[in-house]
Each structure stands twice: as C-alpha cells, then as structure tokens.
Amino acid sequence: MNSKLTPRFLIIALVLTWAVWAIWPTIQYQRLSEAEKETLREEGKLEILESRTIKQGLDLKGGMYIVLEVDLPTLVENLAINKDAKLQAALSSVRDQLLISPEADFFALFSNISNDNNLKLSRYYYDFGSSNEVILTALGEESEDAINRVLEILQNRIDQFGVAEPTIQKQGNQRIIVELAGVQDSDRARSLLESTALLEFFIVKDITTTNELMVKIDQTLRGNKDISSIVKDDSADTKTSIEKDDGTVSVSELFGESSTENNTDSSSVTPSIVAEQPFSSLLRNLGNTIGVPAKNSYALRKMLELPEVKEKLAAVGGKFVFSNKAQDYPTVDGDVESVYSLFLLEDQAELTGGVVEEAKANLGPQGTTSAGQPIVNLSMNSDGARKWSIVTGSNVGRQVAIVLDNKVHMAPNIREKISGGGTLIEGFANIDEAKDIAIVLRAGALPAPVDIIEERVVGPSLGAESVKRGTQSVIIGLIIVLIFMLMYYRVSGSIADFALIWNIVLVLAVLASLQATLTLPGIAGLILTVGMSIDANVIIFERIREELRKGKTPRAAIDGGYNRALTTIIDANVTTLIAALVLWQFGTGPIKGFATVLFWGILISMFTAIFVTRTIFNSFTSGKNLNKLSI
Amino acid sequence: MRIIKDTNIDFMRQRKLAFIISAVVILSGVISLLVNGGPKLSIDFKGGTLVSVQYNEDMDITAVRSAMGKLSVDGQDFDFSREEIKHFGDLGAVLIRVPHIDDSPQNFAQKIVDHLYNSFPGMVPEDKSDFILGKGTVSPKIGSELSGKAIMAIISALGLILLYISIRFEFRFALGAIAALTHDVFVTLGLFSLLGYEISLPIIAAFLTIVGYSLNDTIVIFDRIRENIKSSKKESYDTIVNRSVNESLSRTIVTSLTTFLVVFILWFFGGEVIHNFALAMMIGVIVGTYSSIYIASPIVIQLHENSIK
Numbered sequence: 001m002n003s004k005l006t007p008r009f010l011i012i013a014l015v016l017t018w019a020v021w022a023i024w025p026t027i028q029y030q031r032l033s034e035a036e037k038e039t040l041r042e043e044g045k046l047e048i049l050e051s052r053t054i055k056q057g058l059d060l061k062g063g064m065y066i067v068l069e070v071d072l073p074t075l076v077e078n079l080a081i082n083k084d085a086k087l088q089a090a091l092s093s094v095r096d097q098l099l100i101s102p103e104a105d106f107f108a109l110f111s112n113i114s115n116d117n118n119l120k121l122s123r124y125y126y127d128f129g130s131s132n133e134v135i136l137t138a139l140g141e142e143s144e145d146a147i148n149r150v151l152e153i154l155q156n157r158i159d160q161f162g163v164a165e166p167t168i169q170k171q172g173n174q175r176i177i178v179e180l181a182g183v184q185d186s187d188r189a190r191s192l193l194e195s196t197a198l199l200e201f202f203i204v205k206d207i208t209t210t211n212e213l214m215v216k217i218d219q220t221l222r223g224n225k226d227i228s229s230i231v232k233d234d235s236a237d238t239k240t241s242i243e244k245d246d247g248t249v250s251v252s253e254l255f256g257e258s259s260t261e262n263n264t265d266s267s268s269v270t271p272s273i274v275a276e277q278p279f280s281s282l283l284r285n286l287g288n289t290i291g292v293p294a295k296n297s298y299a300l301r302k303m304l305e306l307p308e309v310k311e312k313l314a315a316v317g318g319k320f321v322f323s324n325k326a327q328d329y330p331t332v333d334g335d336v337e338s339v340y341s342l343f344l345l346e347d348q349a350e351l352t353g354g355v356v357e358e359a360k361a362n363l364g365p366q367g368t369t370s371a372g373q374p375i376v377n378l379s380m381n382s383d384g385a386r387k388w389s390i391v392t393g394s395n396v397g398r399q400v401a402i403v404l405d406n407k408v409h410m411a412p413n414i415r416e417k418i419s420g421g422g423t424l425i426e427g428f429a430n431i432d433e434a435k436d437i438a439i440v441l442r443a444g445a446l447p448a449p450v451d452i453i454e455e456r457v458v459g460p461s462l463g464a465e466s467v468k469r470g471t472q473s474v475i476i477g478l479i480i481v482l483i484f485m486l487m488y489y490r491v492s493g494s495i496a497d498f499a500l501i502w503n504i505v506l507v508l509a510v511l512a513s514l515q516a517t518l519t520l521p522g523i524a525g526l527i528l529t530v531g532m533s534i535d536a537n538v539i540i541f542e543r544i545r546e547e548l549r550k551g552k553t554p555r556a557a558i559d560g561g562y563n564r565a566l567t568t569i570i571d572a573n574v575t576t577l578i579a580a581l582v583l584w585q586f587g588t589g590p591i592k593g594f595a596t597v598l599f600w601g602i603l604i605s606m607f608t609a610i611f612v613t614r615t616i617f618n619s620f621t622s623g624k625n626l627n628k629l630s631i
Numbered sequence: 632m633r634i635i636k637d638t639n640i641d642f643m644r645q646r647k648l649a650f651i652i653s654a655v656v657i658l659s660g661v662i663s664l665l666v667n668g669g670p671k672l673s674i675d676f677k678g679g680t681l682v683s684v685q686y687n688e689d690m691d692i693t694a695v696r697s698a699m700g701k702l703s704v705d706g707q708d709f710d711f712s713r714e715e716i717k718h719f720g721d722l723g724a725v726l727i728r729v730p731h732i733d734d735s736p737q738n739f740a741q742k743i744v745d746h747l748y749n750s751f752p753g754m755v756p757e758d759k760s761d762f763i764l765g766k767g768t769v770s771p772k773i774g775s776e777l778s779g780k781a782i783m784a785i786i787s788a789l790g791l792i793l794l795y796i797s798i799r800f801e802f803r804f805a806l807g808a809i810a811a812l813t814h815d816v817f818v819t820l821g822l823f824s825l826l827g828y829e830i831s832l833p834i835i836a837a838f839l840t841i842v843g844y845s846l847n848d849t850i851v852i853f854d855r856i857r858e859n860i861k862s863s864k865k866e867s868y869d870t871i872v873n874r875s876v877n878e879s880l881s882r883t884i885v886t887s888l889t890t891f892l893v894v895f896i897l898w899f900f901g902g903e904v905i906h907n908f909a910l911a912m913m914i915g916v917i918v919g920t921y922s923s924i925y926i927a928s929p930i931v932i933q934l935h936e937n938s939i940k
Binding site for chain 2: 043059067102103144178184185187189190191205256266293295296297298299435451452453454455456457458459461465469470472476477480481484485520521523524527528529530532534536538539542545546563564567568571573574575576577579580582583585586587588590591594595598
C-alpha cells in the first residue's frame with residue numbers, strides 16, 4: 001500500500017469509528033423493550049442514553065403542538081386602575097386593528113390610538129408614570145414580565161401533569177409554544193394549558209331580583225327584530241354562508257331531510273311564546289335554579305351580549321354566568337335533555353383565587369353530601385381566611401357561587417360562618433378533572449388570558465404508521481439505487497455504493513450528536529439524500545469514462561475525472577445548500593427537520609463521494625499497473 | 632452499461648418548440664389559478680380545522696357527509712356536508728377540512744371528532760385516542776403570517792442563488808438559472824392547481840427543494856459550457872452550448888433517474904401524510920431536468936446574442 005494513502009485511510013477510519021460510536025446509542029435504544037426502559041429509568045441511566053439518541057418528532061411519535069398567545073389587550077385592560085368606557089373603546093379599536101393586521105405591534109397601535117383620541121393614560125395607570133410614553137414603556141415591561149410568568153406557570157402545570165420531555169418555549173414577545181410528545185388525552189392537556197385558573201367567589205342574587213330582571217329583559221326584547229334572527233340565526237347563518245361559496249344544493253336538503261333535523265336540534269320553542277317572552281322562553285325551571293337546555297345556550301349567550309340586555313344587567317349590578325357542565329333532565333315528553341344551570345351573580349367578586357394556599361383533589365368524605373364524588377379541597381392564607389369568614393358570616397342563608405374561569409362549579413347555600421379558610425369545590429366530571437383543577441389552582445392564575453392560536457395533534461397510530469412507511473421507503477429506495485449503481489458502473493458502482501451507505505450512516509450520526517429531531521419530512525430528506533448524493537459519483541464516473549474514451553490509462557483517467565469534476569460538484573451542491581439553509585431559517589418543526597437532513601446529507605456526500613471513493617480508487621491503482629477499469 | 636451513448640442532439644434548435652410547450656403548460660396553470668382565485672391553500676396558510684379519524688370498518692363518504700351536515704354544539708348548528716371530506720389512506724380513515732369560523736365554539740376540532748365518534752356507534756374503536764389520527768386548528772392570524780414568511784423564503788432563496796451564480800459564473804448565467812427556476816415553480820404550482828391539490832407547508836418545502844435540485848442540474852451544464860468556452864474559441868456560441876448539453880446528458884439522465892426513482896418510491900410507499908409532498912418532488916425532478924436543458928441554456932445563448940448585437 002502506498003504510504004501517501006495512509007493519512008487518508010486514517011481520517012476515514014476515524015470518521016467511520018466516530019459515526020458508529022455516535023449512532024450506537026440510537027440502535028441500543030431502539031432494541032430496548034418497554035420493561036427494560038423502565039428498569040433503566042429507575043436507575044437513572046435512561047436519560048443519559050436518551051440524550052445521545054435521535055429524537056422522533058411529534059409527527060412520528062404522536063403528540064400535540066400548541067401555540068398560545070397571551071391576550072395583550074386584556075392584560076393591559078386588567079392592569080388599569082380604573083376602567084371607563086373611553087379606555088375600553090380605545091382598547092377595542094386596537095383589537096379590531098389587530099384582527100386586520102395581526103403582525104402589528106400592540107403597543108405601537110395603543111400609543112397611536114391614545115394620541116389620536118387624546119387619551120390621558122395617566123388617568124388609568126398613574127402608578128406607572130405620568131406621560132403616555134413613560135406609561136407605555138412601563139406597560140411594555142409589565143407585559144414582558146407577565147409573559148415570563150405565564151411561561152413559568154405553564155411549565156409548572158405541565159410538570160405536575162406528568163409528561164415526558166415537554167418543550168415549552170417563548171416565541172416572539174407574546175407567544176408560547178408547547179410541545180407534548182406522546183400525550184394520549186390531548187383534550188385534557190389542552191384544557192390544562194388554556195385554563196386561566198381565575199377562581200372567584202360570588203354571592204348569588206336572590207330569586208326575586210332574578211325573576212324581576214328576567215321580566216324586564218323579556219319586556220325590552222319583546223318585538224325586537226334582532227331576536228327572531230338570533231333564535232333561528234345560528235343555523236341559518238352558517239347555512240347561507242356555505243351556500244354562497246358552493247352554490248349547489250345537497251340531496252338531503254332537496255328532500256327536506258336536513259331542515260327538519262335542524263329544527264329539532266336548534267332552539268325549539270313555539271313562535272307565540274318567543275314573541276311574548278323572548279328571553280325566559282329559552283329557559284327551564286329546575287326548582288331552585290334556572291336551567292338552559294344546551295340547544296338553547298348559543299342563542300341565550302348571543303342574547304346576553306345585546307347592549308339593551310347588558311344595560312338591564314348593569315342597572316341591577318349583576319351578571320349571568322353558566323354552570324361548567326350540563327346535566328341530563330327528563331323532559332315533558334319523556335326524552336332526556338342536557339341542561340346548563342344559569343346563575344345571576346353580584347357583578348363584583350367577594351374573593352379571588354389569589355388567597356388559595358393549597359389545593360388538593362380528593363374523593364368527598366363519607367357522611368357528607370359529596371361522599372364519593374371528586375372534590376378539590378382548598379385552604380386559604382390568613383388574609384383570605386379572614387375575608388372568607390366575613391363574607392360567609394354576613395351572608396348566611398344565601399348562595400355563594402364558586403366560579404372558575406367564568407363558569408360556576410357549584411353554588412352551595414351558606415349554612416354558617418366558615419372561619420378556618422378551608423373550603424371544597426365539587427362539580428367535576430371525574431377525579432382526573434378534579435386533579436387538573438387542583439394543579440392549575442396550585443400553580444396559580446395566569447396574569448392574562450391565553451388563546452390557542454394553533455393546535456396540531458398527531459395520534460399515536462398515525463405516527464407509528466408514518467415511521468413504518470418512512471423506514472420502508474428509505475430501505476427500498478436505498479436498495480434500488482444501490483442495485484442500479486452496481487449494474488451501471490460495475491466495480492466502480494460498488495465503491496459508490498459503499499460511500500452511499502456511509503453517507504446515510506454519517507447523516508444519522510450527525511443527527512444523533514446534534515440531538516436533532518427526526519420528522520417525517522426529515523425521513524423524506526433522507527430519501528432525497530440517497531437520490532441526490534449519488535450525483536457526485538455520477539459526475540465523476542461520467543468524467544472518468546470520457547477520459548477513458550480519449551484513450552487515457554485508467555490511472556490518468558481517474559485523476560483527470562476527479563480533478564475536472566470537483567468544481568462542478570462544489571458549485572452544484574452549494575446552491576442546494578443555500579435552499580436548505582433558507583428552509584431551515586424559515587421553517588418550523590417538521591420543515592426544519594427536512595432542512596437539517598438535506599443540509600447534512602449534501603455536505604457529507606461531498607466527503608464520502610469525493611474523499612472516500614477517491615481513496616479507494618487510489619489504493620486500487622497504486623503499485624500495480626491497472627490496464628482495465630471496471631466502470 | 633451505458634444508457635446514453637455519445638449523442639449529438641441539436642437541443643438548441645428545438646428550443647422554440649420547447650418554449651411553446653412551456654408557455655402552454657404555464658399558461659394553462661395560470662388560467663387555472665385565475666379561475667380558482669389563486670392556489671388552493673391548506674389550513675397552514677388560510678386557517679381552519681382539519682380532522683382525520685379512523686373507523687373500524689370501511690366508511691361511506693356520503694354517510695359522513697350527512698353526519699357532518701347536522702353538527703350542533705350547544706344549539707349552534709353547522710352544516711359542513713359540502714366541505715372537503717375524503718378518505719385518508721385506507722377506506723376506514725376519513726379526513727375532514729372545515730374553514731375558519733369566527734365565533735366557533737371552544738375546542739372545535741375536538742367537538743367535530745366527538746360528533747364523528749358518536750354518529751357511528753359500533754364502528755369506532757373503544758379508546759377514543761385510537762380513533763383520532765390527527766387534528767389541527769390554525770387561526771387565520773398564524774396563516775397570514777406564515778404566507779408572508781413562505782414568500783420571503785422563496786424570494787430570499789432565489790436572491791441568494793442569483794448572487795452566488797453571478798459571482799461564480801456570469802450574470803447572464805444567473806438570469807438563465809433564475810428563469811429556469813421560476814419556470815419550474817410556476818409549472819409545479821400550475822399543475823397542482825389543475826390537479827386540485829392544496830399548497831401546504833411541506834409543499835413549500837418541496838418547492839424550495841425543487842429549486843435546489845433544478846439548479847444543481849443547471850449548474851452542471853453551465854459548468855461544462857464555461858469549460859468548453861475556455862478550451863475552444865473557434866466554435867459558435869450555440870454550438871458550444873449544445874455540445875455541453877450533449878456531453879453532460881448522460882450524467883443528467885442518470886442522476887435524474889435515481890432521484891426520480893427514490894421520490895417515486897416515497898410517493899408510492901411513503902403513506903398519506905407525505906403523498907403530495909412526494910408528488911410535488913416528482914413533478915419537480917422531471918421539470919427541473921427539462922428546464923436546465925431547454926430553458927436555462929437557450930436563455931444564456933439568447934442573452935449572449937443580444938449582448939453581441
């Protein structure tokens with residue numbers, strides 16, 4: 001063997017050894033059974049192993065990806081010391097503008113509107129400074145602080161929920177991205193994240209006030225043209241809008257099938273009663289409380305948003321709040337319908353969740369009304385306990401509503417003054433829900449509401465299917481290309497095949513050591529690498545063939561071929577690298593995975609296809625005089 | 632083994648015909664885009680809700696349609712019977728796409744899943760998490776941001792490539808390459824519109840890869856042209872270009888073939904999720920190979936002739 005070749009072999013040997021070393025944990029991990037993983041986890045060794053393996057993206061492993069956005073307008077509104085119509089009008093016009101141009105900066109818009117309307121921010125935010133500018137800067141800092149707190153609280157909630165490897169990160173200045181791999185119950189995880197965890201205690205207005213108010217609302221709405229539209233509105237609205245962009249009428253509609261269905265489903269009340277009592281005709285009497293059949297609840301919510309109804313509510317200083325879940329009640333005609341409860345509450349809360357010190361989920365103790373039911377036990381700090389004893393003491397005999405995220409969980413009667421600060425909440429569907437509520441109460445309320453603006457869930461079965469199909473495609477693609485090269489270029493083809501296999505192994509090794517995430521598009525990138533990275537060898541081999549046809553010796557042809565192909569290969573690959581880099585910069589999640597694989601695949605192919613194959617060729621041709629080259 | 636023996640095809644004489652073919656394909660694509668009011672965008676860009684579920688038995692789409700025609704959440708009625716509802720992979724899997732609705736109920740995607748689950752009792756797996764293949768909701772807000780980012784990504788990729796080729800070759804080569812790329816993206820976009828496929832985030836990634844791939848092809852030919860110009864000064868410009876295309880033809884065919892084969896396998900075996908991505912790549916490989924021969928090189932000749940005059 002030529003001594004000049006030794007350093008080249010050394011480099012190749014080193015790189016290949018490194019590749020095997022880097023990829024080994026991934027292979028090891030793949031072969032572990034669930035039980036073995038569990039043992040390793042207990043020994044604390046699993047994490048070390050996991051940190052050296054290629055991670056599977058959410059699209060392969062199944063899981064959920066959620067983008068939350070902190071509601072800045074509401075946050076700023078909540079920070080105001082006194083809120084009047086003028087401030088609310090300004091904020092709502094900022095909200096409108098944000099709907100039109102979502103990328104606009106909230107504070108810039110708020111600043112413009114305040115200046116245009118001569119809104120003196122010091123009236124609402126005197127704690128933050130005197131001039132508008134100072135206040136806006138302070139509010140900006142405050143909101144940043146609030147988002148960091150949201151991040152912390154969400155982190156806390158997820159930790160207690162118990163998910164392996166959650167990722168929670170801030171994106172920009174008002175968004176938070178949460179990735180939860182392998183979550184089975186996406187619905188539950190979602191409500192855990194979304195809940196503001198705003199706990200409030202309200203006194204329920206007495207039944208006479210409630211009845212009087214309902215009569216007043218009925219009077220106001222009587223003959224109101226908008227009402228008839230609301231009650232039928234819900235179904236008609238969506239229908240017409242769909243008809244507009246399609247223009248065709250379905251068969252079921254021609255035969256009147258869907259319309260009769262819709263009639264039974266939507267707000268079903270006889271027209272004459274609606275005209276007479278538009279509001280209360282939607283309600284049911286459930287003895288002590290008012291019931292809203294689920295099918296009427298949309299219409300009722302719409303009605304409560306009407307300005308004239310809001311006016312009536314403001315006049316009595318109250319607000320209507322729905323119960324958190326609907327219960328089944330038998331109807332007159334023997335059916336069962338699910339009904340929400342509706343409560344008229346004082347519009348100011350007596351106490352808020354900030355006083356909660358500890359929250360625990362439990363089953364209700366024997367001998368109480370909640371025996372065997374899931375409950376949450378609360379204990380309050382001393383300040384809270386004192387206030388709670390005053391509230392309960394001065395309202396004995398009345399109902400107190402425990403409201404979480406603007407939904408009434410329960411509204412028990414106060415039998416006597418509660419002095420210890422301990423209280424319990426019931427009204428949960430199951431113990432899991434109670435546990436989740438306890439988690440959010442412990443982690444604390446969010447300083448501002450969050451909206452889920454993007455949600456993607458991949459079920460575990462689809463993920464597993466993708467892994468299977470993806471791996472299959474890679475293997476089949478690889479085999480076909482390997483065979484093709486062998487047939488087309490003979491011995492030289494086998495050298496290229498050797499390089500190609502190492503190319504794939506090296507890409508995986510780099511992914512493992514970068515702790516990169518392999519996504520389905522990433523697997524596609526791997527397949528593409530198989531197809532494209534062979535190109536460098538094709539260019540070289542075609543050149544060598546050309547040189548051979550010119551009558552050069554194999555040795556000279558190889559030298560000439562490699563030398564002349566080099567610039568071509570570099571120029572051609574740099575442009576694909578540019579595309580991969582741009583993709584990496586622009587992409588989120590799966591796309592980034594694709595770009596990463598493509599980038600490394602091309603880069604590594606330059607090493608394997610040029611350096612590795614050249615070394616092998618050289619070792620063949622050096623020393624002995626080769627007359628014929630199998631290419 | 633050799634597929635392509637020494638060839639001497641007069642590619643450059645066929646360029647007028649090629650221009651006409653390209654023009655027809657692009658034009659029909661553009662007409663289809665205009666008629667449909669732009670490309671069909673996925674929820675990634677437009678916002679909306681996508682739900683895919685797996686039934687135990689084969690499902691009849693008409694039955695799903697009629698079930699989706701009477702979705703009611705708390706008295707708010709929706710008729711989605713005319714939205715996009717189709718099989719997703721096998722006949723038991725169903726995919727439903729619903730546009731964004733302003734006052735849609737909370738957790739709407741789950742409500743749709745629940746409705747689909749409850750509408751066909753006895754045909755669904757007991758565990759609901761086995762029923763959900765996937766669901767996604769994107770607000771139009773995110774969508775419009777992403778559209779802007781995608782356009783920026785394509786433009787900046789083209790810009791950087793133009794810069795690189797201008798430095799390594801000459802400016803007219805860069806123009807030729809960019810013309811070929813724009814051609815490729817438009818043909819693929821047009822074909823997607825004609826076939827009624829939607830443009831999603833992975834498709835944008837496919838477009839950018841097509842850009843990279845087509846360029847790879849173009850540059851190999853350009854490199855040959857550059858080399859041949861240096862070595863032979865006697866021949867006319869278009870003879871040199873034509874010879875260069877012929878000389879690199881064998882490589883062009885072999886590489887395109889291997890790349891096409893792997894992408895075809897991805898399309899065939901890769902599963903539903905990656906299906907359209909692979910299709911875009913397949914179209915891209917063919918169009919990219921064609922354009923490096925029939926678009927990029929002729930334009931370089933044309934620009935050279937113009938510069939002499």
